[in-house]
Amino acid sequence: MQSMSKINRSERSITFGGSTENAMQSDPRSRAWVEVDSKAIENNSRVLKNFIGDDCLLMAVVKADGYGHGAETVAKSALIGGADSLGVATLEEGIQLRNAGLSCQILILGNLINAEELYSSFCWDLIPTISGIREAIICNNIAENNQKKFVIHLKVDTGMTRLGCDCNEVKELVSKIDCLENISLKGIYSHLAIADKDLENNTKQNFTQIQLTRFEKVLKDLGERNNKLLCRHLANSAGTLSDSRLHFDMVRVGLSLYGYFPVDDFESDLRLNPALKVKARVTLVREVEKGTGVGYGHFFKTQRKSKLAVVAIGYADGVSRNLSGKISALIDGFLVPQVGAIAMDQMVFDITDKPDIKTGQVLTLLGTDGEVCISPQNWCDLSGSIPWEVLCSFRNRLPRVVT
Numbered sequence: 001m002q003s004m005s006k007i008n009r010s011e012r013s014i015t016f017g018g019s020t021e022n023a024m025q026s027d028p029r030s031r032a033w034v035e036v037d038s039k040a041i042e043n044n045s046r047v048l049k050n051f052i053g054d055d056c057l058l059m060a061v062v063k064a065d066g067y068g069h070g071a072e073t074v075a076k077s078a079l080i081g082g083a084d085s086l087g088v089a090t091l092e093e094g095i096q097l098r099n100a101g102l103s104c105q106i107l108i109l110g111n112l113i114n115a116e117e118l119y120s121s122f123c124w125d126l127i128p129t130i131s132g133i134r135e136a137i138i139c140n141n142i143a144e145n146n147q148k149k150f151v152i153h154l155k156v157d158t159g160m161t162r163l164g165c166d167c168n169e170v171k172e173l174v175s176k177i178d179c180l181e182n183i184s185l186k187g188i189y190s191h192l193a194i195a196d197k198d199l200e201n202n203t204k205q206n207f208t209q210i211q212l213t214r215f216e217k218v219l220k221d222l223g224e225r226n227n228k229l230l231c232r233h234l235a236n237s238a239g240t241l242s243d244s245r246l247h248f249d250m251v252r253v254g255l256s257l258y259g260y261f262p263v264d265d266f267e268s269d270l271r272l273n274p275a276l277k278v279k280a281r282v283t284l285v286r287e288v289e290k291g292t293g294v295g296y297g298h299f300f301k302t303q304r305k306s307k308l309a310v311v312a313i314g315y316a317d318g319v320s321r322n323l324s325g326k327i328s329a330l331i332d333g334f335l336v337p338q339v340g341a342i343a344m345d346q347m348v349f350d351i352t353d354k355p356d357i358k359t360g361q362v363l364t365l366l367g368t369d370g371e372v373c374i375s376p377q378n379w380c381d382l383s384g385s386i387p388w389e390v391l392c393s394f395r396n397r398l399p400r401v402v403t
């Protein structure tokens with residue numbers, strides 16, 4: 001142990017003057033956190049709304065806790081920016097938004113299969129997605145017992161091969177649903193499977209066109225029942241950005257709302273701003289000799305006498321261990337490389353070329369710092385992931401700090 005006589009004057013003067021009350025409130029920026037720019041979401045929503053024009057509605061997809069940004073924050077900002085409705089994946093996500101005071105239309109994009117869930121959806125005024133007659137009948141019974149119509153949207157499978165009824169069976173299903181007196185079928189939709197890839201490859205005859213043709217045929221076959229009564233929707237972000245014929249009455253945007261184009265280097269005049277940053281503090285700075293093994297497994301050995309910064313974020317916070325030794329972080333617009341295995345709660349950066357970094361300083365792992373931006377796509381290029389997964393990966397241990 002270091003004796004008091006060896007501690008110099010400035011070290012001795014480190015004091016803490018806080019109260020017990022202060023000690024009990026932890027600062028969300030003390031270790032690592034996700035910073036969410038609510039104005040960026042609001043702006044992106046406004047930009048997208050202007051882009052699609054007055055004849056088309058904008059649904060903000062805020063499932064998975066608003067793609068990791070915080071569903072309530074995103075929903076409120078998107079609505080201020082001009083979004084007309086919200087899309088969630090689960091019943092609980094919808095109820096969370098109702099409890100936050102949001103009264104707009106909310107569509108549940110996932111499948112609710114039992115009567116209890118559908119009854120909750122009815123009580124909370126959440127619109128379920130129906131793929132078949134079984135759930136439609138349950139909804140009808142619920143509505144009959146409560147003397148109020150149950151509003152639903154019907155999903156059609158045009159090629160995703162996931163949820164939705166077979167596109168050849170829509171006409172028959174709609175006429176069966178129309179016989180259910182307590183159901184109000186207000187929407188019909190489908191989901192694009194590879195619109196981002198088609199956008200990237202920029203070919204005219206692609207699978208998205210096939211899905212469009214199938215969806216158009218479904219609507220045509222519905223004849224009179226089609227146009228006026230139904231809200232028809234097909235496009236996600238990639239569909240929205242690629243072709244206005246995919247817009248129909250509403251588009252459902254997720255990724256672009258958060259500030260990213262679904263394709264890297266996508267050329268567009270739209271000014272979308274990434275809303276999320278991941279930041280973490282340096283908790284220790286140390287110097288080590290050449291040849292020192294760093295972290296679990298000693299996957300990295302210093303090639304020179306080095307200065308290292310230990311940073312308080314790890315895979316338990318959502319930074320994949322697959323990224324070990326591949327990513328960098330930003331400080332004052334300068335990139336410092338991460339070295340060694342990413343551990344559960346910590347990782348190490350080589351700051352030999354930026355030796356002025358001190359304990360307590362903040363590194364930006366994802367997001368913009370100065371002129372430089374590390375995007376989710378950068379991480380995907382290194383790990384084989386996709387931006388959607390990267391954004392959703394940050395765990396609750398990382399506080400969301402809204403700016």
Ligand SMILES: Cc1ncc(COP(=O)(O)O)c(C=O)c1O
Nearest residue numbers: 061109191236237252253254255
């Ligand atoms: C049914 C549905 N619509 C729209 C979206 C939004 O997609 P994106 O984030 O690509 O805009 C999703 C997201 O997965 C979805 O599941």
